[in-house]
Amino acid sequence: MTDRYDELYAVYETVDAETIRAYQDLVDLYPPLDSSVALSYWEDASETLAEKRADVADRYGEGVADLVARASRDQAFTALDLYTSYGRGVNVLVLDVDETLRSAGHTDNEIPREVLHLLTEFHEAGVPIVICTGQTLENVKGFLIQGLGNELVHSGDLSVVYETGTGVFTPGHGPETKRLLYEDLDDDVTEVFAEVRARVLSDAPGDIRSGCHLQGNEFNVTLKPNHETGTERAVDVVAHALRWLLSLLGDAVSDANEREVKAYYAAQDPEIAAVLDAADDRPDVSVPDAVAARLERIDVAYYEGDAAEIASRELNKVVGVTAALDVLGVDDPFALVMGDSKSDRRVMEWAAANDAGIAAAPAHASAGVRDFVEARDDLVFDSGRAGDVLRTTYALNRLAARADEN
Structure with missing residues (x-):
């Protein structure tokens, strides 16, 4: 295991990861605009990024090139610590929305473009997404389609646990698309x-x-x-x-x-x-x-x-999440659970008790949630910076995939 740390240290010592990551963010988050000057600038950035990534891939492999393009040095080493502790990557995201993915005080109550893009990256890598919220289904569907696109939302790999677990909506699953869990009370x-x-x-x-x-x-x-x-x-x-x-x-x-x-x-x-x-x-x-x-x-x-x-109390986020995982067909979950309230902590505790994931919370989370997260893996992020934990998780999955290849 020491060899993995030495190798990662060597990568970040010899590669200008910060510049590569800046180019990657530019290409990902600021697509070509309806302007010849902007288009030319974006194309130049894309070519430069491809060259820099190719150089890293020649020396260390494509997986490492992808890792340095997404994660900072600190995020990569945190990811390696997580892999050392758990020996596997994350195979499902379980995400609260309000004051977690978005923050009224720091993101104008909108999910940042960075976060939305990272979610599409996880989706393309085959990682299902469970949005777990106290909001109504209609509210959630609206901003998800606007932010992630209709195709992703209806891909069959996204589920919404709404009203803190009273219902589960998983488009593309026929009669299982909507489960009204409160009907069983x-x-x-x-x-x-x-x-x-x-x-x-x-x-x-x-x-x-x-x-x-x-x-x-x-x-x-x-x-x-x-x-x-x-x-x-x-x-x-x-x-x-x-x-x-x-x-x-x-x-x-x-x-x-x-x-x-x-x-x-x-x-x-x-x-x-x-x-x-x-x-x-x-x-x-x-x-x-x-x-x-x-x-x-x-x-x-x-x-x-x-x-x-x-x-x-018989319908909570844990009940909703387990129902969503059942519909999605995630039989052996290892989730990233992100949230800020006591209802999210219950999901975190369920994941910990069942060796089914890791937990992350914003710095402003309720005291009980923050204490739990700090004691587990200390994945506490600044308000409005949910993307930092998603990048760490992306790096974890890259490291896990590389270990499997070797």
């Missing part, structure tokens, strides 16, 4: 969601009716702020929306009451406890076992300044 759960949905805005306090909207989910009940995410007004109204959802659950869950519901979820989640404490609305009551047993099936999520939501 029993009436004890579905009736609670129906009652909460019916009242969540019509009976809401005035500031919630004017300051929130109900996300167009198929099953989950999600209140989103009408103010810009993360602003003081959004933080205030989402906190009130959380308390309102807990009150509605107190009415909808059989034999429960509002005080018991708030006490239960405060004990389960310190962020929920903090919201209730700030409003002096955290009851000091015991929760009967029968009530706790019912509430165990219902998840309440709070994302400061972004959303308050109820979902089924």
Whole structure:
């Protein structure tokens, strides 16, 4: 194994990888424009890139030429560390979207062109993509088709786990194209969601009716702020929306009451406890076992300044991801799991427990997610820089393929 590190060190010492990577990015990310000058510049860059890559390929092989064109020295050595630890490459990507692939504070809430291009590179290399998000299916389909193209989205190698695992959409798989996982839940759960949905805005306090909207989910009940995410007004109204959802659950869950519901979820989640404490609305009551047993099936999520939501604990991103992998035919997954929230951490924990992948998170991820990722492989990336981890993973796959060839 030391030989691999020595060889990689020699490559980056003798090759101008930074210049090659700059030319590769120029050719990949800035295609010819409707201008003879721009076209000529792009063609010159393409020729120079081909010459430089050919020189590296003559000395070290095509795989190494591809590696230095995509990954920095640090990314390549991180990839080699990962290969040393796990002995294999990634064969599926499991990716959260909001505040992971894109970041409202750093990428204008758009997925960067670099990230989109890297995803197409993985697709062309035969690596399936699972988009795993709390968003609605229609929202996800829209930006994926716009960013990745209709052909890739409908290739049969891309799946969308939407609404945090309530459904899975995998175009090109006939009757398996859309799996409505929430249809398998029993009436004890579905009736609670129906009652909460019916009242969540019509009976809401005035500031919630004017300051929130109900996300167009198929099953989950999600209140989103009408103010810009993360602003003081959004933080205030989402906190009130959380308390309102807990009150509605107190009415909808059989034999429960509002005080018991708030006490239960405060004990389960310190962020929920903090919201209730700030409003002096955290009851000091015991929760009967029968009530706790019912509430165990219902998840309440709070994302400061972004959303308050109820979902089924029996339907989560892990359930959705395993269903997506089944449809895609990935029998022995080793995934790159990228995410920022506790719902993403569950997928990361599933991958770790089953020796089924590696985990990465943005620096602004929730504390529990970041702690988990740092303890595993320390794949923490700067906000808006998801491409850095994708490049590292691309390098990992190149190193794994080269090892297999040898």
